[in-house]
Amino acid sequence: MRFMYLVTHPGPPGNPTPALMEAMHKLAEREIKAGRMLDNGGLMPVQTGAQVRIKDGKLSVIDGPFVEAKEVVGGYAIFELRDKEEAVAMAREFMQLHLDHMPGWEGTCELRAFAGP
Amino acid sequence: MTASDVDHAILAAWRIEQPRLITSLSRMLRDVPLAEELTQDALVAALESWPVTGIPEKPGAWLMATAKRRALDQLRRFRMLARKHELVARELEAEQQAMPDLDAALDDDIGDEMLRLIFTACHPLLSREARVALALRMICGLTTEEIARAFLVSDATVAQRIVRAKRTLSESGLSYETPRGEELSERLAAVFEVVYLIFNEGYTAARGEDWLRPQLCQEALRIGRILTSIAPGEPEVYGLLALMELNASRTAARTDASGEPILMRDQNRALWDLLQIRRGLQALGRAHELGGAGGFYVLQAEIVACHARARTAAETDWKQIAALYSELTRQVNSPVIELNRAVAVGMAEGAAAGLEIADRLMGEPALKTYHLLESVRGDLLYTLRRFAEAKAAFESAAALAGNKRERDFLQRRAAEAANAASELPH
Numbered sequence: 001m002r003f004m005y006l007v008t009h010p011g012p013p014g015n016p017t018p019a020l021m022e023a024m025h026k027l028a029e030r031e032i033k034a035g036r037m038l039d040n041g042g043l044m045p046v047q048t049g050a051q052v053r054i055k056d057g058k059l060s061v062i063d064g065p066f067v068e069a070k071e072v073v074g075g076y077a078i079f080e081l082r083d084k085e086e087a088v089a090m091a092r093e094f095m096q097l098h099l100d101h102m103p104g105w106e107g108t109c110e111l112r113a114f115a116g117p
Numbered sequence: 118m119t120a121s122d123v124d125h126a127i128l129a130a131w132r133i134e135q136p137r138l139i140t141s142l143s144r145m146l147r148d149v150p151l152a153e154e155l156t157q158d159a160l161v162a163a164l165e166s167w168p169v170t171g172i173p174e175k176p177g178a179w180l181m182a183t184a185k186r187r188a189l190d191q192l193r194r195f196r197m198l199a200r201k202h203e204l205v206a207r208e209l210e211a212e213q214q215a216m217p218d219l220d221a222a223l224d225d226d227i228g229d230e231m232l233r234l235i236f237t238a239c240h241p242l243l244s245r246e247a248r249v250a251l252a253l254r255m256i257c258g259l260t261t262e263e264i265a266r267a268f269l270v271s272d273a274t275v276a277q278r279i280v281r282a283k284r285t286l287s288e289s290g291l292s293y294e295t296p297r298g299e300e301l302s303e304r305l306a307a308v309f310e311v312v313y314l315i316f317n318e319g320y321t322a323a324r325g326e327d328w329l330r331p332q333l334c335q336e337a338l339r340i341g342r343i344l345t346s347i348a349p350g351e352p353e354v355y356g357l358l359a360l361m362e363l364n365a366s367r368t369a370a371r372t373d374a375s376g377e378p379i380l381m382r383d384q385n386r387a388l389w390d391l392l393q394i395r396r397g398l399q400a401l402g403r404a405h406e407l408g409g410a411g412g413f414y415v416l417q418a419e420i421v422a423c424h425a426r427a428r429t430a431a432e433t434d435w436k437q438i439a440a441l442y443s444e445l446t447r448q449v450n451s452p453v454i455e456l457n458r459a460v461a462v463g464m465a466e467g468a469a470a471g472l473e474i475a476d477r478l479m480g481e482p483a484l485k486t487y488h489l490l491e492s493v494r495g496d497l498l499y500t501l502r503r504f505a506e507a508k509a510a511f512e513s514a515a516a517l518a519g520n521k522r523e524r525d526f527l528q529r530r531a532a533e534a535a536n537a538a539s540e541l542p543h
């Protein structure tokens with residue numbers, strides 16, 4: 001099964017500590033070599049993007065920052081894993097790195113299975 | 118959580134860790150089959166203690182510590198037998214004392230060990246079935262029971278294959294070696310064969326069957342990706358990966374809601390997986406950059422790429438496909454490839470030209486029980502409006518088909534041909 005991981009955090013992200021960067025890099029390298037990680041990427045702050053919305057039957061383009069945004073997507077990854085349990089185990093390992101290497105950081109790693117056969 | 122939920126969660130945590138566990142242990146022990154056993158032991162230990170203690174915060178570190186402790190026990194036991202092991206044991210003990218933080222194991226570069234693991238599991242000395250079972254167990258972390266279910270054989274059969282294969286490896290002194298140079302490319306061929314066999318076993322499985330069968334495609338793809346990261350200079354590695362990614366990209370479109378197969382020309386191409394196609398084409402591009410244009414897997418991937426690039430069935434470049442099959446037959450004298458060429462020529466130059474090739478294969482002993490020969494003839498005869506002969510061909514094909522869904526499909530084709538025959542003016 002293919003899974004999308006979305007890492008969200010409240011407000012501006014703050015730069016990851018070098019220790020966290022290194023730990024995440026190692027994890028990513030291991031997972032690429034293990035043939036499980038298909039793709040990943042970090043996202044620039046919301047100011048670099050925009051939102052295209054439909055509301056009340058009207059389409060509008062809104063430039064950031066978005067005051068009402070409580071959660072910001074900071075990055076994503078796509079994994080090919082056997083089942084949800086494996087996907088959760090992977091997310092736990094990834095989030096544990098944050099707990100170990102970036103004290104005080106709070107956020108969420110949401111994982112979702114891709115629609116498909 | 119119920120007991121089986123806990124077991125499932127433990128198995129999942131172990132699987133995430135499995136590649137690192139087995140590669141670290143095989144480096145410690147200089148013995149791949151033994152490393153595999155201890156990796157399994159660590160799973161058993163987790164299954165015993167985690168339901169009581171709960172899953173540890175860092176399951177990987179726990180498993181690694183447990184497995185390494187057992188490996189050290191093993192080495193101590195063998196100490197009198199092998200001085201080499203003694204040295205290794207002492208080094209490792211010192212290393213562990215200096216670095217009690219087992220997280221440091223994250224630093225282990227698994228590349229070289231993984232290569233060794235794959236070559237050991239796929240050793241040409243072993244039977245093909247044994248290689249497949251060992252590869253799935255050692256590289257993908259599948260249990261004996263899962264392998265049995267995936268291949269529709271009994272647990273005991275798989276267990277026996279694995280035990281026998283490990284014994285063969287130990288007795289031949291092949292439990293820890295990495296081929297280099299010319300031997301490497303030779304041995305890679307044996308690895309590719311195993312990987313593609315696993316892929317095809319999953320690919321021919323119908324939807325609705327035990328999910329473990331289609332899952333075999335993912336396992337094969339995973340080994341393919343591992344190969345590109347540990348043997349990045351070999352064009353055929355990319356060829357094989359491209360071939361599998363491009364074939365797998367059609368999975369969602371290959372069967373209808375009830376699981377009946379849909380021919381490629383009738384598939385809804387919007388259901389083809391674009392991410393996977395992109396990855397496949399990228400791998401193919403890499404194979405070409407590495408000078409692999411004429412390679413066995415690269416050529417096959419090239420053929421599938423012709424389909425992947427066509428936005429509609431009518432846009433398919435059949436001339437190119439026929440040319441690629443000719444190139445393939447020049448390399449490998451295989452009646453199955455020749456049959457595929459018949460299909461491509463039938464599309465590129467007309468059904469009569471294709472049928473001529475297919476008919477020439479009728480006496481071929483290797484194809485005597487191969488249902489696709491009659492199925493292809495049926496298609497070509499149908500196109501030529503020789504409906505009665507098409508019906509007979511589809512019926513022969515149906516009688517030979519091993520899979521129920523395929524058999525049903527061919528019988529429907531036979532009925533279509535019969536209908537068409539009855540409507541022909543006499």
